[in-house]
Amino acid sequence: MASNPKTLTFEEVAKHNNKKDCWIIINGKVYDITPFLDEHPGGDEVLLTSTGKDATIDFEDVGHSDSAIEMMEKYFIGKVDTSTLPPKVSHSLPQPTQTHGAGNQSSGFVVKILQFLLPLLILGLAFALQYYGQKKHASTS
Numbered sequence: 249m250a251s252n253p254k255t256l257t258f259e260e261v262a263k264h265n266n267k268k269d270c271w272i273i274i275n276g277k278v279y280d281i282t283p284f285l286d287e288h289p290g291g292d293e294v295l296l297t298s299t300g301k302d303a304t305i306d307f308e309d310v311g312h313s314d315s316a317i318e319m320m321e322k323y324f325i326g327k328v329d330t331s332t333l334p335p336k337v338s339h340s341l342p343q344p345t346q347t348h349g350a351g352n353q354s355s356g357f358v359v360k361i362l363q364f365l366l367p368l369l370i371l372g373l374a375f376a377l378q379y380y381g382q383k384k385h386a387s388t389s
């Protein structure tokens with residue numbers, strides 16, 4: 249086995265993203281899994297979608313067995329230059345907060361309108377009652 253593994257850039261590894269030529273990156277290591285695509289118990293689709301990115305999290309999320317980890321070493325071809333890796337995509341993007349925020353904004357708007365309209369309504373009602381009361385009083389006297 250080569251004692252000095254090749255160091256590849258992310259760009260170079262990302263080019264190998266199809267059924268006939270498929271490389272993936274897991275834990276900073278590059279694997280040419282082309283011959284394994286048909287044998288993978290999880291199917292070839294997941295492997296193909298794991299190309300062109302750091303697949304470490306995808307791989308670990310599945311909870312692969314020790315024998316799967318041993319198996320990988322057969323396909324090891326080099327290391328990736330970690331400084332060339334794209335920044336990790338965060339799973340916790342503030343999208344839900346955005347929708348939440350928008351909801352809050354619109355409900356805040358309704359509250360403001362009500363705060364403005366309610367005193368007007370009460371005032372209107374008071375005037376109407378006064379007017380009605382005066383009319384009644386005039387008719388009885």
Ligand code: HEM
Pocket residue numbers: 272279281288289290291294295298303306307310311312313314315316317319320323
């Ligand atoms: C060289 C890399 C890989 C090897 C050698 C490998 C090997 C295996 C093996 C042996 C299994 C059977 C279950 C086990 O023993 O853990 C498996 C299942 C699976 N693998 Fe991989 N795998 C690799 C990469 C990946 C990647 C990158 C993904 C992306 C998500 C993936 C997704 C899955 C899924 C979804 C299953 C099925 C789990 C289930 O049915 O419970 N694998 N893999």
